[in-house]
Amino acid sequence: MESILFAILVSALAFVQGKNCDSLGTLIYEDLGCKAKGGNNNTCPISYDCPQITVKNGTCKFGGTIYKEGNRFNGTNVCMPAVCMSSGIGRMVIDCNQRPEEGCYFANTLDKCCSIDQICDSFDDVEICNVTGRLYLEGEYFTPKGYCLHCICKPNFAGKFVAPFCERIRCGIELTNDPISDKSAPLYLNSPVRCCPIQFIKPTNAIVTHIILSGSSS
Numbered sequence: 001m002e003s004i005l006f007a008i009l010v011s012a013l014a015f016v017q018g019k020n021c022d023s024l025g026t027l028i029y030e031d032l033g034c035k036a037k038g039g040n041n042n043t044c045p046i047s048y049d050c051p052q053i054t055v056k057n058g059t060c061k062f063g064g065t066i067y068k069e070g071n072r073f074n075g076t077n078v079c080m081p082a083v084c085m086s087s088g089i090g091r092m093v094i095d096c097n098q099r100p101e102e103g104c105y106f107a108n109t110l111d112k113c114c115s116i117d118q119i120c121d122s123f124d125d126v127e128i129c130n131v132t133g134r135l136y137l138e139g140e141y142f143t144p145k146g147y148c149l150h151c152i153c154k155p156n157f158a159g160k161f162v163a164p165f166c167e168r169i170r171c172g173i174e175l176t177n178d179p180i181s182d183k184s185a186p187l188y189l190n191s192p193v194r195c196c197p198i199q200f201i202k203p204t205n206a207i208v209t210h211i212i213l214s215g216s217s218s
């Protein structure tokens with residue numbers, strides 16, 4: 001089963017308590033459309049069931065969904081819609097190239113790449129979001145520390161990193177890699193939060209130099 005390697009990898013790490021599991025590098029499983037198993041509100045998942053990975057010619061897989069050649073779908077973010085091509089997944093990059101007038105700025109939203117709302121001086125009616133001490137204006141993006149989230153300041157923000165203020169980051173790893181079918185291991189920077197891997201290591205290239213046991217701090 002293709003998901004076995006991934007399951008083992010996660011179970012070694014999954015004993016950390018707490019709902020925010022982003023320190024464990026679980027984001028990629030969401031990205032791949034895998035289903036979490038064995039976790040509840042207060043614990044992180046023990047393993048993941050990942051969807052069917054074999055892709056027929058003329059189809060593409062993204063987020064656990066199979067697309068036919070010519071189908072368009074949303075890629076890693078709203079500024080990068082994707083299209084399934086015979087050679088794989090192609091990406092289009094939307095360049096908004098918006099320059100605000102003097103004394104103004106463009107307020108963004110999470111669901112649109114380009115802003116449709118220019119806000120000008122004075123900013124009296126503009127929401128200010130206090131994100132653990134740093135202030136953002138309405139329509140400004142922010143990334144809360146310790147989470148794999150992409151957020152925006154908008155009215156009624158109460159300091160909680162939830163919808164409709166925040167959404168999960170997408171790594172879009174299927175756009176360039178097929179880590180499940182070639183059983184690659186994700187490689188992360190050694191940082192407190194592990195969102196998208198910086199690279200995948202194929203089993204044939206892997207050399208184990210140091211095994212970190214679950215529960216140890218190094």
Ligand SMILES: *[C@@H]1O[C@H](CO)[C@@H](O)[C@H](O)[C@H]1NC(C)=O
Nearest residue numbers: 019037038039040041042043
């Ligand atoms: C998780 O918490 C919600 C509300 O906080 C509750 O309704 C739900 O039953 C809980 N689920 C589990 C699996 O504990």
Ligand SMILES: *[C@@H]1O[C@H](CO)[C@@H](O)[C@H](O)[C@H]1NC(C)=O
Nearest residue numbers: 055056057058059086087088
């Ligand atoms: C799929 O495409 C590759 C290269 O484009 C080709 O070599 C292969 O024979 C195709 N497989 C099938 C089942 O059509």
Ligand SMILES: *[C@@H]1O[C@H](CO)[C@@H](O)[C@H](O)[C@H]1NC(C)=O
Nearest residue numbers: 072073074078081110111112
């Ligand atoms: C892409 O996302 C946008 C905004 O969420 C949505 O309106 C659109 O229907 C999506 N497109 C596809 C092809 O799923």
Ligand SMILES: *[C@@H]1O[C@H](CO)[C@@H](O)[C@H](O)[C@H]1NC(C)=O
Nearest residue numbers: 128129130131132133134135
């Ligand atoms: C923002 O929140 C912090 C607490 O997280 C508080 O100390 C600070 O005074 C707030 N700043 C403003 C301008 O409300």
